[in-house]
Amino acid sequence: MHPVNPPARLLMGPGPITADPRVLRALSTPLVGQYDPWMTSAMNDTQELYRGVFGTANEATVLVDGTSRAGIEAVLVSLLAPGDRVLVPVFGRFGHLLAEIAGRAGAEVHTIETAWGQVFTPTAIEDAIVRVRPKVLAIVQGDTSTTMNQPLDELGAICERHGVLFYTDATATVGGNPLEVDAWGIDAVSAGLQKCLGGPSGSAPVTVSPRATAVLDERRSVEAGIREPGDDVADEPIRSNYLDLAMILDYWGPRRLNHHTEAASMLYAANECARILLDEGVEQAIARHELAGRAMLQGVQALGLGVFGDVAHKMHNVVAVEIPSDVVGDQVRASMLDDHGIEIGTSFGPLHGKVWRIGTMGYNARKDTVVTTLAALEHALRRAGHAVPHGGGVDAALDLYRDSTVSGAPVGVPA
Template sequence: MGPGPINADPRVLRAMSAGLIGQFDPAMTTYMSQTQELYRRVFQTRNEHTLLIDGTARAGIEAALFSLITPGDRVLVPIFGRFGGLLREICERAGAEVHVREIPWGTVFRPEQIAEAIAQTRPALVALVHGDTSTTMMQPLDGLREICDRYGALLYTDVTASLGGNPFDQDALGVDAATAGLQKCLGGPSGSAPAAFSPAAVERIERRHSVEAGLRDPGQYASEHRIRSNYFDLGMIFDYWGATRLNHHTEATSMLYAAHECARIIVTEGLAETIERHRVHGAAMHAGVLGLGLRDFGEAQHRMNNVVAVHIPEGVNGDAVRADMLNDFAIEIGTSFGPLHGKVWRIGTMGYNARRDTVLSTLAALESVLVRHGVSVPRSGGVEAALDSYRAAGNPA
């Protein structure tokens, strides 16, 4: 019940134990195409270039940024948590001239702040996190497309923590590039990064298209303006996933099965229903921690559905509480990074763990551990508040 990775859906684990098939076996390429179509529905996009990056969520981020950024490009990174800092440093490593704007952790940007920063910096790319688990905040993206269009900037966002558990409509928002991971609301293991790219993003990437030596005729071997990474060269990855099926890496087949199953489960449940499930169980957990007398962190109206942060009560050893939760109840909760390390606990309700039983068990266990640590806690305050929240939501299972 931490901020992710979380318990994977058993169906996803089972999917990974299917036998492997050759990477250009028609069964395999069909499976790849199906996966693309499933993720178009999860990202809510028609983008042809919707695919998986073989690596963790961070690999997806790096593939997008290294492929979109030509060294020297100006990039604007609005930072409201740790993962904004990660975007900054990946942009720096990609050779960008990086401009950042930072606001206090626990808040999000107002559109006019971003508009002003874009007007000042005239970036080729705006890169920002959608939901930053370090603070549990979700940055509203409405209106950013229009602002970016005014200055011809592309818009990238990291939806690792938010996708599947919070509203995200890539095409309606006009997001050019979005990358995710399986280990949050998608209910799978870390190790595959679904990603989707708009035609404008693809156009910018294809300008630097190159073909690996030994695959086609040597004339197509480009040596200038190549993307700084081979593994994350999206032009090559597009060739691998697209009609040409040009060899690049060897697709991580078991992770493809996992990614496929994660999306299939969501599409079967219904994307709107999946998001609503996250909202309901997240709200119950939020009500529950407040019912235990804990104080939530950050602007509550901008909290992601799937994770809540609470201040660790004064005088309480946060790590000792976490250890007791893990050792006595086999329930993991998190702390956070940097300025929030040891200051907050983060409790997740996402993917397979966004359930009534997990929410109530976590609150009951937390109450008992807090009591043992000398915290004055209303008896059953967490469980009762969560049950009230469930009742108000029509008492879902």
């Protein structure tokens, strides 16, 4: 048995990432009871902070206690009754996850797919909506398995035109890529702390529009015995207790109806993640992520490495680097970890063993981490017998930072 004393690591994979020290300090602060007036105030403050993070006025903005997958499941199991149709456009591993969760909720799942490394056009999604006539469109904004960022800004109007609820999983994008919930007409969003928000996994911020809340209210009235389930499958009660979003909203709402014991430490962490982002400014944080991502992209390209996918639709915060044919990808990753203490990722499915995924997000979206990772990657490649330009990656990244007017570091951290 060993004490909890993790090794020093620089987490530069697709997430989780190195948590901001301010968030770690928040995690260590004293616990307070869930109905203490101070805790009630902290919950209210956290809701308001995440309205700013999401770009929404939604009253129904809360935390789901659990990892980002708990937030996904809470939204889908609560909005979708058995037999409801859901359309899931799949462009990577996490689209398949949305389809699986919706299927477990009893929904009639319809998918459309595009090649990994590509995204969907609004026309393709609208054509599928017309054909399927779903209750919910469920789509990932940024899929870290492919590093692609699906444009969402036109989808809200399409969904409204056809009477469809619009849900997106923004776990990998919020805080580092544009996301405007109200302006884009998104009805439900779930996220996580462990990527661009710079925190640990374990809390899932969720926001729900009045239109989606009305659906939850209909199902809540069945659970409360206000009316009996009818022939409409939408009248069936939600098939989860812990992830019943209607009950979670009651817990966070003015009545504070008992549902679960709030994970106080994770609430503190989530509060601080949002506060850090808003202190920096959402637009500034997005610009910082864009700069760090572009520096990493140009750095790996300067090392002579290829990049997977449509770079025009790449997320700011992750790049998929094609593994050279003359090296073993996992051996290079092991060298990065063992010799430099830096973690980078592999990928799933058709990309497993073909790309490394390198993240620049949250607290790690800054110049020193980009340069350190590129230097370590160059060294690991050379040790594996792959020829690379000496200092090429580092020079390319530093040149970009030198020519940029955007700050390369989060608030409180030197560029």
